[in-house]
Amino acid sequence: MDRKKLHIGITGQSGFIGSHLAGHIRVSDRFELVPFEKRWFDADGELRHFAERCDVIVHLAGLSRHEDGDLLYRVNMSLTERLAQAAASAANAPGVCFGSTVQIDKMLPYHTSKRDGGALLAARLSGRSAAVNMLMPNVFGPYSRPFYNSVVSTFCYLAARGRTPETLSDVPLQLCYVGDLCCEILSIAGRAAGVPGASTVAIPHRYEERLPAVWEKLCSWSEFLPAASSAAGGKTAPRLDTRFDCDLWTTFQSYRPV
Template identity: 35%
Template sequence: MLKIGITGQAGFVGTHLYNTLGLHPEEFERIHFDKGFFLNQHQLEQFVSQCDVIVHLAAMNRHNDPKVIYDTNIELAQKLVDALESTKSRAHVIFSSSTQEERDNEYGKSKKVGRELLYNWSQRSGGKFTGLIIPNVFGPFGHPNYNSVIATFCHKLAHNETPTIAVDSELKLIYVGELVEVLLSEIRNANSKAEMIVPYTATAKVSEILHVLEKYKSEYQDKGIIPEIHSTFELNLFNTFRCYMDIATHFPVSFVEHTDDRGSFVEIIRLGVGGQVSFSTTVPGITRGNHYHTRKIERFAVIKGKALIQLRRIGTDEVLDFYLDGDAPSYVDMPIWYTHNIKNIGDEVLYTNFWINEFYDPNDPDTYFENV
């Protein structure tokens, strides 16, 4: 079993990599990292000494003074080199650099110099080194005004603000989940590569991205419509946008119920994508679910009985409770990377409609069990 440590474990890419490694407990052991380790040589050395693989993601991306960015990133790389040398480590170090290396800015320069420092260590020590040159990364839980323009746009739109475009450039992009798969591949292959260009998976102008996200805001957040999705890139954009909404206040969403002397009619979902619709009955006191998805879009609609739907983002402790009642039909959508369940808290059988955007595939279920 490989012991994996991630500097920058709590950051944007680090969180996704850490959580994904947790899906393979038979293959990987995660060695905990805290950013305070860089301030304590003994703790950093203790961390390094436990690791077969170290993915060095810790870096500063933004600061008012570019020199602070440069100095900070070089210092982090040098401290890691010092710890590797003092522990006589021969770990496989995977370094995340950036296509910014090509540009004349302090961040790009710092990543290039940091990559060279760690490569030189590997040559001296007999350790392994992989230097990844990574394009623009986007995905759920990135920090607005820091990680990417997509994070900024999603945050602003989801909170009813108006994004602005500074420069309408064409971006070369990779979804964070796709980048994690590249990292896992390099961990498993264990090959040294002084420089490896990570291919981008999509290109789009900033204005084109904003247009698509505005559509998601209008159709999904404002009207509850699952929008038409034409590509994997658009699916990744949609799942990214959903994670910037204030889930705790947005759900549950009440349906519009049309009633006459025959009874009532409720429209469950409008969608521009296909998928699978199902329903379940649940006897009182029973809980279903306690699992999460990393790509699927899912809606739970309670049409009869009383239910408690709970959500918790993986890696966090806060549990969101939503109480639904078939007397006032409503729904809750499941964001990716949120474990969720549904419990019958009433005295009668609970009837729930489920919609998911893809057919169930037992060979690729995208379903991971974890109690809320």
């Protein structure tokens, strides 16, 4: 490994945010990706070896949704506890940047696991390394899992298939594109390396949109998906007037039926 670069490991590397973050690191001249396998959570020696190779660990692994709220809480806390133990026992004292949510005050099992997980990491690590609680906004982007990661991914999936959502509430959305989120995370990780202490960083949203307007836009774009290109009269893309349009269109294309 190139020791001139900052070595970053990602738990949850195969997930939506984790896979995009890994892609950003691979093309960076400042960071180097330390590979991670989720089976290492069940192998203390492997998990500790992973921690020892990292300058900073971005902890994203865990459940976002589950019908059994108690199980969700236990799984998330168990993963965080195991990572905290590995990082605390590593001689190089890697920092940990914990993926949490701006909706941290909600009293649902997911949000409780984020509050308690952040407190656990701060208690176990902040004396000798960084423990950063990253409060992330609603995130959207290509290949996000519909009906799981975000309402935008669900709406993209439905619109691409000519289906309609069961509900369409006129609610505001504060959104962050996954590419922008990855840049923010890497900036936070760069500042956390070698700086002991607990902190909380709220990652800002970039867009504010209303749900019905997003749905209307997606429906108007459905004819431009490659699978329906013949119906678009030779057109390959809709008119994209804003950066949000560009990010949403990039996202929408990943949900075209195959």
